[in-house]
Amino acid sequence: MAGIQELKLPSRIESVDEAAIRADEFAKEQGLGDDFVSAIDLAIRESVANAVKHGNKFAEEKTVDLTLARTDEGFEITVRDYGAGFAIDEIPDPTNPENLLKAHGRGILFMRSFMDVVEWYNHEGGGMVVKMIKRP
C-alpha cells in the first residue's frame, strides 16, 4: 500500500515526540514490523531534534516540515528546516577516541546506522533537507 503524509511542526522539543508518534502510526498502517518501525522512530527523532535545535535554533515561527512516504524503494522520510545549513563533512566523528566523551554529536551516526540512505541537500526555497530511506 502506497501512501504519503506531510506535517509541519513548530520548532520545539515536544515536536520530536509528535513526529515520532505520527511516523510510528504511519509505518504500522503500512504493515511494517517492529524492528523497522523502531529504526524509523530513532531516525525521525534524531533528524527532527537536529532541525529544531541546530537548523531552526528553536525559533517557533520556523517550522520543521516532515514528509513520510511509502515508495517502491521503501519507507522515505524527509525533514526540512529553515536554518542556514551546515557542511556534513565538518561534523566530527563521535567514535574517534578524542570525541568519545563529548556529550553531543551522535544523532547523525544513529541516523546513518539505522537507515539505508541518508543524504542532505539545500532546499531551493531555503533551509536544509535530510532525506532518509529504509528499505524493507
Add this chain to the structure above:
Amino acid sequence: MSDITISERQAGDVTILDLVGKVTIGEGSVALRGAIRRLLGEGKTKILLNLAGVGYVDSSGIGELVSSYTAVNKEGGTLKLLKLTQKIQDLLAITKLLTVFDVFDEESEALSSFA
C-alpha cells in the same frame, strides 16, 4: 506523565539509581542530570545506574550518560551501568561507548566491582 522515574537505593557506599522510562531529549535527560548532580552534591560518588527499565534512549540520552560519567569522574568517583536492554547495548556499541563504560548484568557483581 513524566518520561522517566528515578528511584534511589543504597547498597553500602554505592548508590543505585533505578531508572524506568525514557532517557531522551528533554525531560528524561534533564531528570538524569539533576539526579546525578544531587548525588554528587551529597558526596555520593559511587553510582550504579540500573537501566533495566529504560525502554528507549536517543542520542541526547546517550550524551547524558556520557556527561554523567565525566561529571562523576571529575569528582573522583565512579559511575557504572547495570542491566542494559539490547537496544541500549546496540547504541553503546555503535558509538563505541561500550569501551568506556563498565557494564554489568548482575547487581551483586556490579556492587563488588566498586570495592
